[in-house]
Amino acid sequence: MVLDTGDSYVTADGRTIGGVLMEMKNITLKFGGVTAIKDISFDIREGEIRAIIGPNGAGKSSMLNVISGFYKPQEGEVWFRGAVRGPVKPFQVAQEGIARTFQNIALFEGMSVLDNIMTGRLTHMKTNMVAQAMWWGAAEKEENENREKVERIIDFLEIQAIRKTPVGRLPYGLKKRVELARALAAEPMLLLLDEPMAGMNVEEKEDMSRFILDVNDEFGTTIALIEHDMGVVMDLSDRVVVMDYGKKIGDGTPDEVRSNQAVIDAYLGVSHD
């Protein structure tokens, strides 16, 4: 893997931000006559928390869907780990080490919390089908290792009490947490969070913020997130991309973005509460 590590730096709270992990180059995405994303470029560095913000309809979710392979941009290049990415399907993106959550939660409602999180380990399972079915040798060892990793994530996100509960019965806030757990179980190089705080109350938002910071800190996972809640974004992120009407209007540290006039006009100037 060729990463430009020349200008890595250490943040105020002591985390090391490495070279460029993912780079979006001149991305344009159209749906018929509507241009959702217009010529946007930005990068995501290893170990950082990168936010994409913008008013409703700015194209944030579209951008996340381009990164995770659900949408294919008409123009532009996606670079990941120092190489340009060809035409890929969402499941291939997941296999490359990019995990994601969804704005409207996409969990396996009929399965237990534990089974849901175990599906996150699918890309890491290597032993053959027959051995797995028979619970033989290497397959048993592999299953146990996967279980250990999953249990660690369950402890980490404090969902031990609901591990056997079918997901369909959980309240919204916990579902969001299970979805995060499943994404983490894949041990992703890049974790994409689509509005992780949407629809949560203050307490749940605080919990989720803490988990995001802890995930980044403890596992060193690079995180890119979309969020509406400005306060949360500014506290969490190392750098922020601001989008409006499909265009990039700002990019930098939270402080830089806050003082950017275009951003203030488009987004911060509007009262939301």
Place this chain on the structure above:
Amino acid sequence: MPDQFLYAVEAAINGLMAGVLYALVALGFVLIFKSSGIFNYAQGVFALFAALTLVGIMDGQVPFAHLINALFGTDVHHFGWHAPALLGIALTVVVMVIIAIAVERFILRHLVNQPDIILFMATIGLAYFMEGFGDMMWGSNIKKLDIGIPQGGSFWIEENTAWLGGENFYGFFIDQLDIIAAITAAVLVIALTLFSQYTKQGRALRAVADDHQAALSVGISLRFIWVLVWSIAGVVALVAGAMWGSKSGVQFSLSLIALKALPVLMLGGFTSIPGAIVGGLIIGMGEKLFELLIGVPYLGGATELWFAYVLALIFLVFRPQGLFGEKIIERV
């Protein structure tokens, strides 16, 4: 023991055996419904097609013989070999996998995210296409299938149960084919259960069944899973087709066994593998006992034609999700 009671026991046992065959067909429906939410109307025709292919390969028939002869003015019908049953089965499995790939490539891929009713309609189209295709490939005459399964009543069981009754009771009559079908079904169900509970692909299959988008996001290829599950359903259809075909010949009516699977599904639930088995057994046994005890003496017989459906209807009223079906809990 009174003979009347023994006859009822015999009817019950034979009913259970017939039920196993119903369950085999129902299993094919459940597999596809569970993983893709599609009610595959073509499952019965798959069983017919698989049986036709098996007979065709074993008898060394030239596929599309009529078409080839018409186009090139030749007169070919047979390759002149006679393949052993195991080779025939292996090659038929290959054909069923190719069909699964074709179904994914030419139908499912184009119907992603369409409403369920559209997919159902597509499988009706598929059913009639496969029926015609099977005719064209192997001809529409009635064929005899012999893959070496013994048939006729088991003398061993008859001899060893004769002492149960009086002078006019000659022991239970149980077809050997039914016994082998029951064992095969049991093995198949155990294998499928192990596969879906403990393997990576099985877990992926359950995930796809639950939520397509979420499955993609954890790195599961929907297309691969669809091909896999249609292949498995094809193999199950082959087993069902081979059993029914051995019993009553390979002919068009074989595809109608799918209709027998419907009440089984209503009873057992569309999403449950054990449900398909238990549902098949209940219906098989129920219709034989009902015919013997109530149908013949009081209703003039022939109750087997409708009994299964009425039983299923009663079940539907009280338990719409079936015996083992999942009741999806919607939070309000």
